[in-house]
Amino acid sequence: MSGSTTQDGSSRWKRVLLKVSGEALMGDQGYGIHPPTVERIAKEIAAVHETGVEIGLVIGGGNIFRGLSAAAGGMERASADYMGMLATVMNALAMQNALERQGVETRVMSAIPMQAVCEPYIRRKGVRHLEEGRIAIFAAGTGNPFFTTDTAAALRAVEMGCGALLKGTQVDGVYDSDPRKNPDAKRFETVTYQRVLADNLNVMDASAIALARDNGLPVVVFNLHEAGGFASVLSGNGKFTTVNED
Secondary structure (H helix, E strand, O other): OOOOOOOOOOOOOOEEEEEEOHHHHHOOOOOOOOHHHHHHHHHHHHHHHOOOOEEEEEEOOOOOOOHHHHHHOOOOHHHHHHHHHHHHHHHHHHHHHHHHHOOOOEEEEEOOOOOOOOEEOOHHHHHHHHHOOOEEEEEOOOOOOOOOHHHHHHHHHHHOOOOEEEEEEOOOOOEOOOOOOOOOOOEOOEEEHHHHHHOOOOOOOHHHHHHHHHOOOOEEEEEOOOOOHHHHHHOOOOOEEEEEOO
């Protein structure tokens, strides 16, 4: 366990930003969107939303298109990144549909305007959605190439005034090496922004960590695939790692 634990199981933060990788939506498939997996994640998010926590959401696009990989294959980087941004909009719409089937009012806001399918991103409107009890899904990254959805998540978390940025991953925290390859890997309870950057711990990209550090935004890394994991982390229970200044 890491960080403080609330006595009644309530959330330590009133408003949070959850970052979900695109790969998390493809389940055991090698590509695309796996509807049962999206539904399971939506149920976890809806359960937390019912407790009164205000939730913003950023979803990657790597299950559909990864800009860096395409650029490495010879595609011009900016074009590849824009294609990746469009993939995040597809994932956002899939998650919106799943959340609304859970009875949660949801808005998708895209940094690349496409009014036919979602709202354009306007910071004050995003804040208002959260205040009104809606889940806001921020799509299309920052709207600029050369930035990842990790950086977009940190940016939106700061803009929305979130108490923490939660990153749902395949493992239950930050390790000094890949626990899937090294059985002796050590998990950190807490780790500083500086160590994450200096040791290249691969929590998020450097721009995202630097933005979180400069704005005093804690980053909490946990296993998204553990049942009830999102709610447990918010109450200070379960396994996770907190990245902060301490």
